Amino acid sequence: MAQDQDLIAGMLRGEAAAFADLYQAYRTRLYQYALSLIRSRMEAEDVVHDVFVGLAKQVGAGRAPRELSAYLYVSVRNRCVDRVRRKRTLSLEEVSVELFVAPPGDEERIELGRLLHRALLTLPAEQAEVVVLRTWHNLEFAAIARLQGASRNTVLSRYQYGLSKLRKELGIHVG
Amino acid sequence: MSDDRLERLLRGYRLPNVSHDLDLRVLQEGAAILERARHRVTMEQVGRTVLLRLGFGYLTLLIDFVTQSDAEYRVEFL
Numbered sequence: 512m513a514q515d516q517d518l519i520a521g522m523l524r525g526e527a528a529a530f531a532d533l534y535q536a537y538r539t540r541l542y543q544y545a546l547s548l549i550r551s552r553m554e555a556e557d558v559v560h561d562v563f564v565g566l567a568k569q570v571g572a573g574r575a576p577r578e579l580s581a582y583l584y585v586s587v588r589n590r591c592v593d594r595v596r597r598k599r600t601l602s603l604e605e606v607s608v609e610l611f612v613a614p615p616g617d618e619e620r621i622e623l624g625r626l627l628h629r630a631l632l633t634l635p636a637e638q639a640e641v642v643v644l645r646t647w648h649n650l651e652f653a654a655i656a657r658l659q660g661a662s663r664n665t666v667l668s669r670y671q672y673g674l675s676k677l678r679k680e681l682g683i684h685v686g
Numbered sequence: 687m688s689d690d691r692l693e694r695l696l697r698g699y700r701l702p703n704v705s706h707d708l709d710l711r712v713l714q715e716g717a718a719i720l721e722r723a724r725h726r727v728t729m730e731q732v733g734r735t736v737l738l739r740l741g742f743g744y745l746t747l748l749i750d751f752v753t754q755s756d757a758e759y760r761v762e763f764l
Binding site (some may be wrong): 513519522523524525526530534538539540542543546556559560563564566567568570571572585609610611612613614620623624625642649671674677678681 | 689692693695696697698699700701702703704705707708709711712713715716717718721722723724725726727732
């Protein structure tokens, strides 16, 4: 994106404001993405911290990413994969993270959100990842495919299987 | 429930906020790193001006060629 390139150019000139704008633009998306992969608030925040500080160091040394968005998503993913490999798999009961937030006061939405949340956490990791990236991050299937190192068709199937399981889970509980 | 309806339902939920502590940590560390980089850029510009004045302008092109590179990243599998 042109705006990303302007901000990177600002960072190359050493402008802290450009870095702050870039952080504001990506922080919640990258935090949710990390949270969905690693399922720990503290570790997800550490990953986001390391990714942005790493970016500042790279750009500060004159090495600018060609595609900022891809660079940030891949950096988050690689760091999360490293951490997930080193720790044991948590059971659903041990996981207490909020991947999305319901509008306050809307009790029906809040209850439905609990079901959706639980269903999302029970999906296989690759399917949950595609659902998160497609739904909340609006990434193209081709971009998700590059991120997962899979074909576009595989990613499309993962998305459809994921939605189908979520729908089934909601069908059981809602109607 | 159709895929479209389920997607709309999911999109009705917003992303979780990051903590204020994370904002502070990232912005302070990032600003400090870039401040050091800004000093380096200033020193480089002084060096370039000196080289140009002394008639060694081609050296600045050579330095750019050697030092400028893209940040590297690769995909790992889950």
